[in-house]
Amino acid sequence: MSILRTLLASCILLLLGGTVLTAATDGFRAFTTETARRVAVLRHPPQVPSVSLETQTGARINLADLRGKWVLVDFIYTRCISYCQVLGGEFAQLQDQLAAPIAQDRLVLLSISFDPRHDTPAELAAYQERFRRRGTGWLAARPLRKDDLTQLLRTFGVTVIPDELGGYVHNTAITIVDPQGRLVQILDMGDPKTVAQAVLRNMGR
């Protein structure tokens, strides 16, 4: 009898454990935090907070002011020597590939710095210059209050940790925000063509 009881208990545990594991991995789709936030965003697009930012020209804008346009957001720090360099180059390329919607004022690219103490408007402008910024349509900005930065990082799911060289390591991605100010999709960097297609697909919907 003890064997049957053990079998029964084990089967119940397997069912329960399977359910927990399914829930903990979003149906075996997300094993890492990075995938998990992509899955979560697709399911429930979160609202982007209305925080004020200072741009590369020193102008103050509020993220809420960008409602009505599509926004492509990435997070950077200008001293970065690895990923952000790639991201910067990618944003410059996206300016070309998405020139039409940018010219129609339906789309804007926005790089937000998570190192606001160092990234003054001058530093942000220099960062863009490094990628031979073409005309308008690409804003680089820093949040002015620490709370705002925390809120932004939390909503966009960006984790920043110090590395061993005095810089930072952070998960990198390009995020699409729709005209209602909702974060609708998170995309990998490294392939601007796919990002451009995804943006156009979202805009065409």
Add this chain to the structure above:
Amino acid sequence: MIAIVRQHAGYVAVILFLVLLLPPLRRVLESSMALQMLVQVPLLIGAGYLWRDSVPAPVTALIERWNQHGVTGLVLTTLAGAVWMLPRSLDAAVSEPWVAVAKFITVPLLIGLPLGLSWPHMGFVIRGVFLLELIATFFRLGWLYMVSPMRLCNNYLLDDQQRTGEYMLVIGAVILAGVFGKLLWGRFDSGP
């Protein structure tokens, strides 16, 4: 030393658990992937394992009726272990306070304690299956952590992840050597 730990296992378990809860120690152990995965979590499992002697005899007797050869306990240990092996869980245990609470409760109670209660009832074959699966898991995950070009945890650096992978291969090899040693020179008198 081992004799003292055995004699006062319950106290050792509680002290070990409370020490692991100390915020400065938590900060240190959770600052690196290797320390969290290969030191903090195993010590929490150890605390749960040692706590088995504090479970009242009637409860142990009841559990035993549902735990022939320790199979049920092994299933629970394996499933709970699988959840805490997900990179996502380790990440969340650092960034989300409620996941940290869940970790400190479930790792000792759902991994360590069932293992402690079941191990004495596990025969040679079941122990062998458990240990070989454990070794295989260390090798598989260790290899994945070593070669993955992506960071699997947003809270940890890539070189930390690669180092963790190397340590896991070493630990897997040590357990394997232990199993070989036992097979070649050991005595198999424990367990039914």
